[in-house]
Amino acid sequence: MYSKTKTTSSIETCSSELDALKQALSQADAVVVGAGSGLSTAAGYTYTGERFERLFPDFISAYGFTDMYSAGFYPYATPEEQWAFWSRYIYWNRYVPMPTDLYERLRHLVEKKDYFVLTTNVDHCFQRAGFDKKRLFYTQGDYGLWQCSVPCHAETYDNEAIVKEMVAQQADRKVPAGLIPHCPKCGAPMTMNLRSDDTFVQDAGWYAAAERYDHFVQAHQKGHVLYLELGVGYNTPGIIKYPFWQKTFSNGDALYACVNAGQTAVPKEIAGRSLCIQADLADVVRTLGQA
Known part of the structure; x- marks a missing residue:
């Protein structure tokens, strides 16, 4: 064939x-x-090796992660830790030069x-x-967009300002609870606008x-x-x-x-x-x- x-x-x-x-x-x-x-x-967006080890040493030390992609699917115990990982992930793959x-x-x-x-x-x-x-x-x-995790409506939201704030304020693999995003319409947690299942907006x-x-x-x-x-x-x-x-x-x-x-x-x-x-x-x- x-x-x-x-x-x-x-x-x-x-x-x-x-x-x-x-x-x-x-x-x-x-x-x-x-x-x-x-x-x-x-173009340089490698998700393993030196770049991953340089950007996520704390998460690698805690969980033994070997690459950025699979680490994104890890069931973190708290949303504070989940968004500490994801905000850093988004920042380095979407907003830096x-x-x-x-x-x-x-x-x-x-x-x-x-x-x-x-x-x-x-x-x-x-x-x-x-x-x-x-x-x-x-x-x-798009890494730069969030959506309702339900989703209750078919809109997406720019995340640049909040992501940069999360990166600036995170400590001990956690972001402040007040920065965790929620849907402005139904209050459910926000999630990435990435196609992984039938909830993609x-x-x-x-x-x-x-x-x-x-x-x-x-x-x-x-x-x-x-x-x-x-x-x-x-x-x-x-x-x-x-x-x-x-x-x-x-x-x-x-x-x-x-x-x-x-x-x-x-x-x-x-x-x-x-x-x-x-x-x-x-x-x-x-x-x-x-x-």
Whole structure:
């Protein structure tokens, strides 16, 4: 079913594929960027190793956590401790300056094209890097938003001010009880606006972005469309990967390009109109940006 034709394993060995991708970017009538967690990892948002150990030494010492992601699911005994962890998690992954300029480099590659970004990332990096917010669809939520945990209504709330206050005032792995957020309508605890179960709130902004994305892809069913998939794995392939394959198959002039540090593959039906580059994303974007 799958082909690994045209797949390379490092930036040094994929010059022909990179040249082909440069040409595809230059000639594309439209570019649809599909971005997964691998892109943010390449930008410096690592959730394990040195960065995790530097930002969460107290939680690691107390619970033996090995990574930031799994620590977010731990059943903390009190909301004061839960929000001490999550406020720090949000702060470092959403509000501090980005570790590298990868997203800005990516913007320079597409900003003069007719483009749209579909992403499962929730760190808001695209908008922070200057991408047009009307050309972005964050399908899985945003670290910068809270929602009612019930939820009793379909609204989300900006959390920047309270998160920064929590980070400033936390001590002994706890935030002051007075900072714990509650729903302004029903009084239930607030929670992150992240898609993890059927309580995820799709607010008015979510639906507006979904509609803009749908209009974009409907307007570009024909012509030289580049479906550029960056750092997308197989956690939620039905959001980006499979639709990109299907749209490429349906449009004989489209090209599918997959760039990932890990596994890359493509269905045999579109192998002749696909580029799969297994290499460091930061290196690839940097190379594509060179004259």
